Amino acid sequence: MNKLPTDEQLIEEIQGGGQAAMEVLVRRYYKQIYAYMYRKTSSSHTAYDLTQDVFVKMVNSIQAYASKGSFSSWLFTIAVNHCRDYYRSASYRHGANSTMYDERLDSKQSESVAYIFEKKESRQRLKQAIGTLPDMQSEAILLKYYHDLRIREIADITGANESTVKARLKQGVDKLKKLLRREDYEQTHRT
Numbered sequence: 001m002n003k004l005p006t007d008e009q010l011i012e013e014i015q016g017g018g019q020a021a022m023e024v025l026v027r028r029y030y031k032q033i034y035a036y037m038y039r040k041t042s043s044s045h046t047a048y049d050l051t052q053d054v055f056v057k058m059v060n061s062i063q064a065y066a067s068k069g070s071f072s073s074w075l076f077t078i079a080v081n082h083c084r085d086y087y088r089s090a091s092y093r094h095g096a097n098s099t100m101y102d103e104r105l106d107s108k109q110s111e112s113v114a115y116i117f118e119k120k121e122s123r124q125r126l127k128q129a130i131g132t133l134p135d136m137q138s139e140a141i142l143l144k145y146y147h148d149l150r151i152r153e154i155a156d157i158t159g160a161n162e163s164t165v166k167a168r169l170k171q172g173v174d175k176l177k178k179l180l181r182r183e184d185y186e187q188t189h190r191t
Helices: 007-015 020-041 044-064 071-088 090-095 107-118 120-132 135-146 151-158 162-188
Strands: none
Touching: 007 020, 007 044, 007 071, 020 044, 020 071, 020 135, 044 071, 071 135, 071 151, 120 135, 120 162, 135 151, 135 162, 151 162
8 A cells, every 4th residue: 555655754755855645645734734825815817826835935944844833724824924914915906996702612603604605505604704804814714714723833923822813713713703693683673
């Protein structure tokens, strides 16, 4: 049986000069990074460009990678920071005119959060609602619910402490619930 190499094995090979390992590593993470960028920007062209930039940055800094955490967390850190830089950039500006969250949600809240993220007919509405959240909250929600990262990993990626990440998640989810409930109410009461 042919076992797939781990990220660490691929990185060792890359750091030793192996180019084939770089292709494997890019293919392994491309869809996840593109999906994150698309959810942040709602533009396939922008997401494509930003994803390409992230992988160029990865290639340029892979020799300095020191495996102090998972490679995927390191790569998402690059992606989050690049996305932040994009939103601060002149090209974006010219083109575009505290209860804590608990990872062990009680069953009622867990059902409502799952309902928000799994309801197929409301995915477009959810995407639009996430786009209205402050960047820090939308980052936390995307990393938690779309990329299944843990609080600690999100904290490492975003440079925040765990309690801040929990607060961003709680506030973001609460805002999403209110926005979606308001839209549901408005749809049912239109004449």
